[in-house]
Amino acid sequence: MGHTKLQTTIAGSLPKPAWLSEPLKLWAPWRLEGEALDEGKRDAVRLALRDQETAGIDIVSDGEQTRRHFVTTFIEHLEGVDLRQRKTMRIRDRYDAEVPVVTGPVLRKNPVYVNDARFLRSETACQVKFTLPGPLTMVDTLFDDYYRSREKLTWEFAKILNQEAREIAAAGVDVIQFDEPAFNVFFDEVRDFGVQALERAAEGLACKTAVHICYGYGIKQNTDWKEALGSEWRQYEKTFPLLQASKIDQVSLECHNSKVPIALIELLKGKDVLVGAIDVTTNQIETPEEVAATIRKALAFVAPEKLYPCTNCGMVPLARGVALGKLKALAAGAAIARRELQES
Numbered sequence: 108m109g110h111t112k113l114q115t116t117i118a119g120s121l122p123k124p125a126w127l128s129e130p131l132k133l134w135a136p137w138r139l140e141g142e143a144l145d146e147g148k149r150d151a152v153r154l155a156l157r158d159q160e161t162a163g164i165d166i167v168s169d170g171e172q173t174r175r176h177f178v179t180t181f182i183e184h185l186e187g188v189d190l191r192q193r194k195t196m197r198i199r200d201r202y203d204a205e206v207p208v209v210t211g212p213v214l215r216k217n218p219v220y221v222n223d224a225r226f227l228r229s230e231t232a233c234q235v236k237f238t239l240p241g242p243l244t245m246v247d248t249l250f251d252d253y254y255r256s257r258e259k260l261t262w263e264f265a266k267i268l269n270q271e272a273r274e275i276a277a278a279g280v281d282v283i284q285f286d287e288p289a290f291n292v293f294f295d296e297v298r299d300f301g302v303q304a305l306e307r308a309a310e311g312l313a314c315k316t317a318v319h320i321c322y323g324y325g326i327k328q329n330t331d332w333k334e335a336l337g338s339e340w341r342q343y344e345k346t347f348p349l350l351q352a353s354k355i356d357q358v359s360l361e362c363h364n365s366k367v368p369i370a371l372i373e374l375l376k377g378k379d380v381l382v383g384a385i386d387v388t389t390n391q392i393e394t395p396e397e398v399a400a401t402i403r404k405a406l407a408f409v410a411p412e413k414l415y416p417c418t419n420c421g422m423v424p425l426a427r428g429v430a431l432g433k434l435k436a437l438a439a440g441a442a443i444a445r446r447e448l449q450e451s
């Protein structure tokens with residue numbers, strides 16, 4: 108069966124086929140409508156699975172082929188959100204985006220991604236991971252015209268995410284991952300209620316739980332921000348001790364080509380660590396040897412059973428050929444590191 112050490116996985120998203128939405132573009136609109144769109148999304152999921160399986164990825168995802176945006180697509184399915192209104196908001200203190208507006212109590216009347224999770228489960232024999240936005244990142248990606256309290260709304264979203272996650276877990280997925288890039292920015296909120304809200308979202312799930320915290324896609328606003336962070340990126344130093352003490356099983360972090368000191372992962376002792384060994388901000392495809400080098404560094408701090416070679420972030424804005432090359436490099440690099448473990 109599958110590997111027991113250095114199991115590979117991805118942060119979540121993959122590029123979409125050109126017939127489904129415009130390539131190389133974040134949050135690109137759909138190119139299909141109605142039933143053709145539903146069918147197109149399912150076909151795209153099959154292709155995303157096939158690419159991961161062919162490359163040799165152990166824990167696969169649907170590549171987020173059914174969503175335009177990793178946060179707003181979820182929010183748009185909730186009651187209390189006005190779909191006709193869009194406001195321009197500053198996201199993570201970095202860039203402006205058109206976001207949904209909360210105008211009343213937020214409620215999840217219907218499942219959002221549960222059918223997608225069932226479809227994913229039915230289309231592969233591999234272990235599967237399903238991604239959801241984290242509660243704090245959701246609050247940071249909308250205009251709140253009702254609660255007017257980030258903390259209050261974070262707890263409301265945690266409750267809603269837990270309803271959704273329980274049904275997704277029941278569909279048979281192996282891992283549910285919450286994406287919390289906001290954890291790398293709003294440290295006081297993370298400490299005061301962010302981690303607790305994340306635990307609330309992950310409460311009682313019959314599968315592994317993960318959180319992904321990154322430095323973002325390769326868009327200019329993010330790369331400018333990274334430039335301003337100096338020679339060592341120590342943001343994880345604030346959040347990892349809190350996560351280490353939490354009930355979350357796995358932490359997905361950025362590593363390869365970043366200025367994150369690798370020793371910070373020691374702060375996650377006891378957790379599964381998803382180490383980013385693939386840079387998503389460049390079209391240059393890593394060599395398997397480069398991937399293996401990143402894994403070797405991480406192995407100084409994490410046991411191979413608890414180390415999962417992964418991508419730094421989602422690959423949705425990349426060309427499909429580039430993303431496939433990176434998937435193959437990830438699997439090949441992990442294979443090199445696995446062979447070395449057996450020999451030593």
Ligand SMILES: [Zn+2]
Pocket residue numbers: 118288319320321322323324419420421
């Ligand atoms: Zn990310």
